[in-house]
Amino acid sequence: MGPTNINDPEYFHKVVDCQYACPAHTPVPEYIRFIAQKEYTKAYMINWESNVFPGILGRTCDRPCEPACRRGRVEEEPVAICRLKRVAADNKGAVKHLMPDIPKKKNGKKIALIGGGPASLTVARDLAPLGYEMDLYDEWSGGGGMMRTQIPAFRLPIEVLEEEVNYILDMGINTHFNHYVESMRDVLEKDYDAIFVGTGAPKGRNLNIPGREEGEANIHIGIKWLAGVAFEHIKSVGKKVIVLGGGNTAMDCCRTSKRIGGEQVTVVVRSPFKTMKASPWEIEDAMAEDIPILNNMPPKEFVVENGKLKGVIFSKVRAEYDENGKRSLIPTGEADEFIEADDVIIAIGQDNAFPWIERDLGLEFGKWDLPVLDQTTFQSTLPNVFFGGDSAFGPENVITAVAHGHQAAISMDLFLRGENTNNRPAPMTNLISQKMGIHEWMYDSPVVDDLRYKVPHQDKKISLKDRKVEVELGFDETLGFKEAQRCLNCDVQTVFNTSRCIECDACMDICPTSCITFTANGEEEELRQRLIAPALNTTQDLYISEKLPTSRVMVKDEDVCLHCGLCAERCPTAAWDMQQYFYNVTKASSGCLVKEE
Amino acid sequence: MSYIKPTFVHPQAPRNEVGYLKRDYEGKISTLCAGCGHDSISAAIVQACFEMNIEPHHLAKLSGIGCSSKTPTYFLSNSHGFNSVHGRMPSIATGANLANKELIYLGVSGDGDTASIGMGQFVHVIRRNVNMTYIVMNNGCYGLTKGQDSATADKGSISKPSREATPYEAIDLVGLALELNASFVARSFSGDKSQLIPLLKAAMSHKGFAFIDIISPCVTFNNNKGSTKSYDYVREHISITGAMDYVPEEKAIEVEYAEGSQKDIELFGHSVVHLEKLAPNWNPTDKQSAIDKLQATKRNGQILTGLLYVNPNPRDLHQINHTVDIPLNKLTENHLYPGDGELDKINEGMR
Numbered sequence A: 001m002g003p004t005n006i007n008d009p010e011y012f013h014k015v016v017d018c019q020y021a022c023p024a025h026t027p028v029p030e031y032i033r034f035i036a037q038k039e040y041t042k043a044y045m046i047n048w049e050s051n052v053f054p055g056i057l058g059r060t061c062d063r064p065c066e067p068a069c070r071r072g073r074v075e076e077e078p079v080a081i082c083r084l085k086r087v088a089a090d091n092k093g094a095v096k097h098l099m100p101d102i103p104k105k106k107n108g109k110k111i112a113l114i115g116g117g118p119a120s121l122t123v124a125r126d127l128a129p130l131g132y133e134m135d136l137y138d139e140w141s142g143g144g145g146m147m148r149t150q151i152p153a154f155r156l157p158i159e160v161l162e163e164e165v166n167y168i169l170d171m172g173i174n175t176h177f178n179h180y181v182e183s184m185r186d187v188l189e190k191d192y193d194a195i196f197v198g199t200g201a202p203k204g205r206n207l208n209i210p211g212r213e214e215g216e217a218n219i220h221i222g223i224k225w226l227a228g229v230a231f232e233h234i235k236s237v238g239k240k241v242i243v244l245g246g247g248n249t250a251m252d253c254c255r256t257s258k259r260i261g262g263e264q265v266t267v268v269v270r271s272p273f274k275t276m277k278a279s280p281w282e283i284e285d286a287m288a289e290d291i292p293i294l295n296n297m298p299p300k301e302f303v304v305e306n307g308k309l310k311g312v313i314f315s316k317v318r319a320e321y322d323e324n325g326k327r328s329l330i331p332t333g334e335a336d337e338f339i340e341a342d343d344v345i346i347a348i349g350q351d352n353a354f355p356w357i358e359r360d361l362g363l364e365f366g367k368w369d370l371p372v373l374d375q376t377t378f379q380s381t382l383p384n385v386f387f388g389g390d391s392a393f394g395p396e397n398v399i400t401a402v403a404h405g406h407q408a409a410i411s412m413d414l415f416l417r418g419e420n421t422n423n424r425p426a427p428m429t430n431l432i433s434q435k436m437g438i439h440e441w442m443y444d445s446p447v448v449d450d451l452r453y454k455v456p457h458q459d460k461k462i463s464l465k466d467r468k469v470e471v472e473l474g475f476d477e478t479l480g481f482k483e484a485q486r487c488l489n490c491d492v493q494t495v496f497n498t499s500r501c502i503e504c505d506a507c508m509d510i511c512p513t514s515c516i517t518f519t520a521n522g523e524e525e526e527l528r529q530r531l532i533a534p535a536l537n538t539t540q541d542l543y544i545s546e547k548l549p550t551s552r553v554m555v556k557d558e559d560v561c562l563h564c565g566l567c568a569e570r571c572p573t574a575a576w577d578m579q580q581y582f583y584n585v586t587k588a589s590s591g592c593l594v595k596e597e
Numbered sequence B: 001m002s003y004i005k006p007t008f009v010h011p012q013a014p015r016n017e018v019g020y021l022k023r024d025y026e027g028k029i030s031t032l033c034a035g036c037g038h039d040s041i042s043a044a045i046v047q048a049c050f051e052m053n054i055e056p057h058h059l060a061k062l063s064g065i066g067c068s069s070k071t072p073t074y075f076l077s078n079s080h081g082f083n084s085v086h087g088r089m090p091s092i093a094t095g096a097n098l099a100n101k102e103l104i105y106l107g108v109s110g111d112g113d114t115a116s117i118g119m120g121q122f123v124h125v126i127r128r129n130v131n132m133t134y135i136v137m138n139n140g141c142y143g144l145t146k147g148q149d150s151a152t153a154d155k156g157s158i159s160k161p162s163r164e165a166t167p168y169e170a171i172d173l174v175g176l177a178l179e180l181n182a183s184f185v186a187r188s189f190s191g192d193k194s195q196l197i198p199l200l201k202a203a204m205s206h207k208g209f210a211f212i213d214i215i216s217p218c219v220t221f222n223n224n225k226g227s228t229k230s231y232d233y234v235r236e237h238i239s240i241t242g243a244m245d246y247v248p249e250e251k252a253i254e255v256e257y258a259e260g261s262q263k264d265i266e267l268f269g270h271s272v273v274h275l276e277k278l279a280p281n282w283n284p285t286d287k288q289s290a291i292d293k294l295q296a297t298k299r300n301g302q303i304l305t306g307l308l309y310v311n312p313n314p315r316d317l318h319q320i321n322h323t324v325d326i327p328l329n330k331l332t333e334n335h336l337y338p339g340d341g342e343l344d345k346i347n348e349g350m351r
Ligand SMILES: Cc1cc2nc3c(=O)[nH]c(=O)nc-3n(C[C@H](O)[C@H](O)[C@H](O)COP(=O)(O)OP(=O)(O)OC[C@H]3O[C@@H](n4cnc5c(N)ncnc54)[C@H](O)[C@@H]3O)c2cc1C
Pocket: A060, A061, A062, A114, A115, A116, A117, A118, A119, A120, A137, A138, A139, A140, A144, A145, A146, A147, A149, A150, A151, A179, A180, A181, A182, A198, A199, A200, A201, A202, A223, A226, A248, A249, A252, A356, A388, A389, A390, A391, A395, A396, A397, A398, A399, A401
């Protein structure tokens, strides 16, 4: 293998597993260190720059960073990255003065943002400091999109939502709430220089089985029902509730039911429990509220008597997989099961819907009725119309909507300045030695053994009574510190300087996780096998030095490096150095986003 | 500065046949200078013991004084240990071995500890053929006391503190060991684990006195230009008796190699030292050929490493003295006091 090019900004970025996995590439270890130092405001602002909604995401993020976290590979569980974000948000000081000034004099270009969810709000935040004038339209009475209409208050208090949404709306965005945009043609005819569509995936799937129409009064579509509860059009539900579906929406529906009158709430999924789509922690929380989840039971019929819903009949199946792993649900032959219900909530998925976009505008739609978009620039086939969030490629989550928003904002800014939207700005990177003395580092290098700490919960007796009582209490400062200490500082890179190495083996001998081998070079596949600990996780790179005087090379498997710095401490010639790598995705307004304190 | 090693190990780290991780054979984090050859030797000892499936409590590590003699703190934390006074490790080892012959004895010494203050003890432990592995971490200086030239510093070699060539002849510990009929003699280099680990395994399996002189650069005082014990000098002047491999008892299966270029030597039990690509005119079981080879390489300014000589059937201290089969520390009053009847018999014989 050739020597590793550590000047490629993606090489060390990939070593920071959490940041790499985060759609918005939040500099995770950097903010975790700030939390450990009680620098909550700094930790908050790093997050705010990258992911715009630290307080919201610190409670609700889908956390793709956590399954990626290195700690999960060397120990049982990842660092509670997401809940640490909340510690920063809960304990921060004043932040508004650190946010960018919005030019009084606008730059003359006008933008329409359709939909008020996280994607549109991110575009607004990134472009407002550049002097764009923006009109935001949303059908509901306030901003936030599904963060407001769908995510229940017991997971995300309204004050937390409003605080972070308002930071953006206060940047001089012209809001048009309670305004459903009926026609794209009309919008195009107005004086907007560019249009961003962030309307989400607003259509809940229906279930057409016998009895559906007859039972209509007590059969609800999950996302519509949750919005109804959020806006208090719906204040109660029957005592016996069945929730159909195994995703996060189903979990929110059943837990909400428990809080507004449901006594016997049951979730029924058609396939096996272990293939449920909901996040494991959402399932865990629902079960902790004594909500049974029945599996392998597809609904067959709504039973309606005298115009009144009585319950649902389910058949019984088991899952079988063919050699390609394709699943089929085979009837077990057992008798069908009838479950009584006063109300049934259907939460079996969402679809995109653009009934308001006319199809003769030159804006093309492709597969699944999704707009045809450039995957990087988010530009549609109408050059002044951009998409992002769930409306772009189908339903995802808040952090993905934010990441899309950043990229769309860059594209729109380039477009409006007459530049090529493919001229993407490079990330901002920096590599700083952590050396303070002979064996002293600027970061806290020792690795602690602590297992993941659990976030304390509100007493069930209290939280089940009121849908607005937040279930998770968050880590306090002490727990937050302890959890922060579990972070391995994966951004503090082991940087190797071939010309200094005298091949004494000290680094190889000390490494607690056997990452380093000095050996003859070879082809990657074969080389991976003959390292002192075979490098079997091929998703992680090998760091290869130039040729050493003995003709060997240094090979470091990045997979389970603890970033403990021992290799560098035991190196007599400082051929290894621990250097902090800062990687930041460039935003449209980078440079003026966060002010120095 | 880190004083504690993280407890995490590689998630796929293997366990050996007695159920231990390599980590279980390690010790505290070394306080020696970063890059010291002695640390590499410690790592080789850890690896060798792990691979040999030694149960840590079946081994005793003994040492004298010096940086080298400090290393037992940095390996085999779960084994027995004795840090003796300067140069006196051989008598402690002899005593311990006499008392309990069932343990594996690993003596760790330095060139100062052995070739100066401990020379008297060294020659006698060889003469007695105590069943132990005796390693000298040889850096040509007194590392612990700031690098004064030791008795193994080659004539003409320059160290950092002395700044001038050593005027005295060097003591070659390997030559001395051969002269005194040590039953296993080897030399190696801390920077060559592929040779050192099998040598350590063979030495620890050998039932008799096994000596390994390991050249081990002192990065701080003797790794400079002009030194004959620096990493660079040793790498440039090394000569190897042959590629070697240690095959434990259970795995010693016959393998065919080309005539003249390989040799298998059976050690105690049925473990085998397998040697390949042998140096010409050298037979590791023939002492004279080892001495000749050693002299010849020295004349060429080369450093001969590898297994130099082995006597596959030595008689150790216990055999020489016809001690009883039961280890002396396990003898009970019943063993030692034969009873009145025996005494009567003896008295009867005196009449
Ligand atoms: C029940 C539920 C729970 C969820 N929980 C989480 C969670 O915990 N964590 C997480 O990360 N994600 C969660 N999600 C997903 C997440 O909410 C979305 O992925 C995210 O909000 C998408 O953001 P967006 O900006 O693309 O659009 P949205 O948030 O969907 O916002 C779009 C807005 O545009 C409005 N709109 C649509 N069409 C028009 C129009 N023509 N005119 C005017 N306004 C219009 C919509 O009403 C909506 O207010 C959840 C989703 C659901 C359904």
